[in-house]
Amino acid sequence: MKIKAVIFDMDGIILDTETLLEKYWRRAAKEFGFDMSREQALELRSLAGEYASPLLKKYFGEGFDYTAVRNRRKKLMEEDIAQNGLKKKKGAEEALEYIKKLGLKRALATATDIERAENYLKKIGLFDKFDCICCGPMVKHGKPSPDIYLLAAERLGLAPEECAAVEDSPNGITSAYRAGMKPIMVPDLSEPDEELKKLLYKKCDSLTELPAVIDELVTDE
Numbered sequence: 513m514k515i516k517a518v519i520f521d522m523d524g525i526i527l528d529t530e531t532l533l534e535k536y537w538r539r540a541a542k543e544f545g546f547d548m549s550r551e552q553a554l555e556l557r558s559l560a561g562e563y564a565s566p567l568l569k570k571y572f573g574e575g576f577d578y579t580a581v582r583n584r585r586k587k588l589m590e591e592d593i594a595q596n597g598l599k600k601k602k603g604a605e606e607a608l609e610y611i612k613k614l615g616l617k618r619a620l621a622t623a624t625d626i627e628r629a630e631n632y633l634k635k636i637g638l639f640d641k642f643d644c645i646c647c648g649p650m651v652k653h654g655k656p657s658p659d660i661y662l663l664a665a666e667r668l669g670l671a672p673e674e675c676a677a678v679e680d681s682p683n684g685i686t687s688a689y690r691a692g693m694k695p696i697m698v699p700d701l702s703e704p705d706e707e708l709k710k711l712l713y714k715k716c717d718s719l720t721e722l723p724a725v726i727d728e729l730v731t732d733e
Contacts, residue, residue: 515694515729516674517643518611519664521558522622524680524700525719527632528599530557532589534701540585546572554702557681558623560654600636603719608641610723614730619664621677621687623648623655644668656683661691676729678722682708696725 524530534553541548552571556564565578611618619642622629626647633639644667651659665672677688680700685708688695694713697704704715714725 513673514731515616515676515726516670517617517619517665517668517676518726519619519621519661519675519677519688519693520608520642521677521679521681521684522620522624522629522632524557524601525678525698526601526604526620526638527636528601529589529632530680530700532592533557533585536585536588536592537581539588540581541572543584544577544581546576546581548572557701558655558679558683558687560623560648560657562654563656598632598635600638601719603722605638605641607719607722607726608638611726612641614726616726616730617643617668617670619643619668619675620645621660621664622646623660625649656686656690658687658691661688661693665691665693676713676726678719685711694729696722698722 520526523533534550537553537556538548555567561578568576568578608618620629624647626645629645629647630639644664646660646664646667648654648660651663653659661677662672665675672692675693676696677693678696678698679685679688680698685695685697689711695711697712697715698719699715704712716722716725
């Protein structure tokens with residue numbers, strides 16, 4: 513089936529923010545007395561709080577206050593962005609324009625709340641590039657559950673199988689795959705393992721390769 517829309521994750525795909533998320537998850541945890549490893553921080557990419565909280569309690573014990581640490585991480589990250597600004601990922605704007613040129617719809621599916629998502633997109637000049645923006649708090653279950661991608665398809669008026677999803681993290685890829693979409697991975701901080709590769713339609717080294725993949729999906733019968 514030909515696709516009719518491409519749905520993007522935000523952090524690590526549209527925005528070059530995953531390094532900040534990893535850095536400040538670890539710093540915030542350390543301020544609360546917990547030594548979070550890089551690998552543990554990476555597990556939190558696109559992971560909804562309902563799953564992240566028990567995971568971190570498993571690692572650090574029941575004394576790990578997920579909400580408090582997350583709020584501190586958000587504050588540290590906002591301070592960094594206020595001082596240093598935001599960067600969009602290489603090829604993001606060009607890919608979005610190319611998808612529009614093909615007559616496909618474009619959506620965003622992010623774990624970030626709507627206020628921050630809109631603010632970030634406006635800062636980098638991409639807010640008007642999406643037909644709809646779907647955020648984690650809008651659904652009952654966040655990534656890796658399929659809810660947010662199902663919501664995006666519904667708002668676009670399409671079946672999930674008519675959509676491709678562009679993600680950088682295992683949790684995001686799993687969410688898109690469970691929704692019945694065609695997951696395209698553009699790795700940011702880590703490469704897919706063998707199990708994750710089985711869920712992928714395609715892997716791109718950067719967004720500059722995405723137009724060619726979308727061409728395949730548009731011509732696929």
